[in-house]
Amino acid sequence: MMQAYHELEARKKRSSALNNAMGILQWDQQTMMPDGAAPARASVLAELSVMLHDMETGSALSDLIAQAESEADQLDHWQRANLREIRHQFVHANAVPAALVEKLVLAQSASEMTWRTARASNDFKSLAPKLETLFALKREEADVKAAALGVTPYEALLDQFDPGRREAQVDAIFADLEAFLPGFVRQVMDKQASQSAPVTPQGPFPIARQRELSHEVMRVFGFPFERGRLDTAHHPFSGGADGDIRITTRYDERDFMKSLMAVIHETGHALYEDGRPAQWRGQPVGNSRGMTLHESQSLLLEMQAARSEEFIRFILPTIQRLLGGAGAAWEVENILRLYRRVEPGLVRVFADEVTYPLHVILRYRLEKAILSGELSVNELPLAWNDLMEQLVGIRPVDDTDGVMQDVHWPEGIFGYFPTYSLGALAAAQMFTAAQRDDSDILPGLGRGDVTPLFGWLDRHVRSQGCLYMPDELIEKATGSALGTAAFKASVQARYLD
C-alpha cells in the first residue's frame, strides 16, 4: 500500500542530493573557484543537469506517479501536496527531450560567456548571433512545455518560477502599476525638489568594518551562522544547500548602504530557505514556493522592515559605532530621506523601489514579444531604448546600460522578471497584514527584536513549503488576493505623507 508514493519519495531524496550538490557547486563558482576552472566547472554542471533530467523523466517514473495518484486517498494533506508537486516537476522535465536540455545548457553557457565581454565593450552585435540561437531553443522549450501544461508558451516559462501564474493576471497588475507609477514618481520628485537634498555620509568605509556590520545586522535578524555563511561575490545572491544557507554581498568603500541593503535582502531569502518544514527536506513539498514568494521574503526585510523608521532608529547607533560616522549626515531624518530617495535611472539593479516596477514591466513586455517572435534580436536594442524612454523617461546612451545590463536573457531566463515586482507587491501586502495581526511588529523592530515579525512569517510562509499554490498561500496569509493596494498605500505613506 502506498508503495508507489514511497518509491517516489526515495527518488526525490536522491535527486534532491544532486540538487544540493549543484547548489554548493554554483555557490563555489561565484565565490571560491579560480577563474581558470570555469570551463571544467561548466562541463560538470552540464553533465549533472542532464543526469538530473534523466532522473526526473521517463516512463517508469510516469507510471509510478500515475500509480501513486490512483492511491491518493490514502495520503495525508502534505503527501498529497507533495504528489502534486512531483507531478508538476515531472510535466516540466518530461516535456523537454534530453537533446534539447543539452543544447540549451550549451547555448546558455556560450551566450552568457559572450555577454560578459559584449556588455563590457558595448558590442551588442557580437552577442546577437548567440541570442538568436538561444532564443530559438527557448521558443522550442516554451512550445513543448506549453503543450504539456496546457498554457501559453510564455506562461509555461513563467510557471517554472511562479507555478500557476497566468499572463492575464500579470497584465492586469502591471497595467495598474503602469497607470499609477509615472504620476506618483512625478509627485515624489516634486516633493523632493521642494526640500533640501539629503546629505550622503562620507566614507571611505573600510571593508573589514562593513563586513563586521553585515554580521551584526545578520545576527539581529537571527541568521544561523552555524549553518550558513556570508562571502563576497560580483553580485549578491543567496544559495547553498538544504541546511547550509550561503549569502554573498559586494562592498563599496564609498557607500556602505549598498552592501548593507544587499545583505538584508539576501538574509531574507536565506531565512525563507532555512525556515522550511524540516520533516519535508528533500521532497518537493518542502521547497520554497517559487520566486514571487522568495522575493516577497527578501523585499519584506529589505524594503519594509529594514527601512522602517523604527528599525533605522534601532540600527543607526550600531552603524555609527562600527563606521565611525557623526554629524548631520547621520541624523535619523537624513538617513530616512536617503533611503527613500526616488530617482529614475537606466539600471534596474540600482533602481529605487518606486521606479523598479517600470523596469520590470519593460522586460515583461519585451520578453513576451521575443518569445512570440514579434520582436527579432536585431530590433531589440531600439525597442528597449524606446520603451525605457516611454516608461522611465530616460533614454539609454549605450547598450551596456541598456538591453545588455542584465544576465537573465543571455542565460536563457525568461519569465523570471515579473516575480521581482509581484514579490514586491506580496511583501507590502504581507507586511501590512502582519502588522494588522500583531501590533508589536513595528515596536519589535524598534528594539531589534524580530520575534513578532518572524513568528508571523514562520506561521504563514516559511513553514508552509509548497503545501499551497503561491496565490493560495498569499491569500491565506494576508486575507486577500495578490494585488497592488498594499504596495500603493505603502509607498504613498513613506514617500508622500
Added chain:
Amino acid sequence: MMQAYHELEARKKRSSALNNAMGILQWDQQTMMPDGAAPARASVLAELSVMLHDMETGSALSDLIAQAESEADQLDHWQRANLREIRHQFVHANAVPAALVEKLVLAQSASEMTWRTARASNDFKSLAPKLETLFALKREEADVKAAALGVTPYEALLDQFDPGRREAQVDAIFADLEAFLPGFVRQVMDKQASQSAPVTPQGPFPIARQRELSHEVMRVFGFPFERGRLDTAHHPFSGGADGDIRITTRYDERDFMKSLMAVIHETGHALYEDGRPAQWRGQPVGNSRGMTLHESQSLLLEMQAARSEEFIRFILPTIQRLLGGAGAAWEVENILRLYRRVEPGLVRVFADEVTYPLHVILRYRLEKAILSGELSVNELPLAWNDLMEQLVGIRPVDDTDGVMQDVHWPEGIFGYFPTYSLGALAAAQMFTAAQRDDSDILPGLGRGDVTPLFGWLDRHVRSQGCLYMPDELIEKATGSALGTAAFKASVQARYLD
C-alpha cells in the same frame, strides 16, 4: 564499430562529473562548510555514493565492457589501457552489492563521528562497538572483492589504492626496511648526540606572513593559481576537481616549518593531478596512478627536492625576508640539521622520514591481522602498544596517541597505509634516477628553477596517467623495480655522511 567503447567513454565522462562534484563538496566540507551543515552534507555524499555505485555496476555495463573488449584490436594504446581501467573499476564496484555500499557509508560515518570524541577523551571503549560493526562490513567487502579479483582479501583492499600490489612484495620490502631501520636510527641518534643540538628559530611567525611564504614557495614550484587555491583546514590535504586543484595547510605561529613542508607536500600532490594528460580528462586512463605514485610525487618534493641543500640555500633568504629571521638559528647548516633530525616518537604524522616506515609497518601488520580475524577490536590497543615498543622503541601512555591517532581505520580505510612508505621509496628512486638522467636538476633547485626536475616528472610520471600499472611505470621511469636501495642510499647520504 567501436560503438561499445565509445559508449563506455560517454558513461565514464558522466560518472567523472559526479566524482568532480564530490571532490569539490569534500573540499568544501573541510574548508568552508559551517559545522551545523555536517549531517546534511553526509547525507548528500551518501546519496551521491550510491548513485555513483549504480552508474558503475549492472549487467548493461558489463555487456558493454565485454563487447568493447571483443573489439579491442581496433583500439589504440591509450584506449586499450582505458578499457583495462574501466574493467578494473567495474570489477571493484560490481563486486559489492548496493546494500553493502550503503551499510558501509553509514558505518563509516558513525564510526568516524565517534572517533572524534573518543580520541579527544582517550575513550577507546566507546569507539570499540562502532569499529566491530565497521570491521565486520570491511571483511565482507574484502571477501567479495577478493573473490571477484582472484586475490587475498587484504590485497583486494590494497588494490583500490595501489592496483596490482601484492602482499608478498610488500612483506619483502617491509622486512628489508625492518631489518635496516632500527640499527640505522641508532647510528643517526649517536651521531646527533655527538654534535651540539641545532637551534630552533624563535617565533612567533605571524600567520599572514606564513601564508605569504606559502604562496611564494608555491609560485617557485609553478603552482597554477589560475586553476587552484590554498586554504586552511584542520589537516593538510590536496583535493578539488579536474582542472581545479585545491590544497590546504594549517599554521602554527611557533613553528613555520610544519606548514611550509605541508604546503610543499600538498603542492606535489596537486601538480601530479594538474599534469595528467589533458586529452584523457574524465576517463579512467587519465587518472593519477594510485596512492603509491601520488605519495611519490608529494614526498619527492617535500623530502627530496625541498630538503636538498641546494633548495634550502635558495629559499632561505625568502623565508628570512618574510619572517624576519636572523642570527645563528638561520644559518643554512643549522636549518639543514633541523630538517634532518631523527627522533623516534609516538605519532606518525609528526615522524621524520627515517622512523616513518616503522609506523607504517606497525599499521600494515595490525590491519592484516584485523582483516583476517586474528586480532579482535578489544585486543587492538595492547597489540598496538606492544608493537610500537618493539618497532619504534617507545610505549604509548594512552590510546589517544596510540591506536586512536589516525582517522583511517575509523573511516574504514584499510590497505592505504603501505602506500605512504612505498611512495617514499618510489620518491627516492625517482629522484636518484632523475638526477642520473639530468645533471641540472640539483643546480636548478639551487637557483629556484624547477624546469629540469619537472621536465623529468612530466615525461615519466605526470603525463602517463594510467597508461601503465604502477610498478611498470616506476620501472620504466627509473630503470629498476620498486625497492629499498635508493631510499637507503638517500638517507645514508643525508643523515650519516
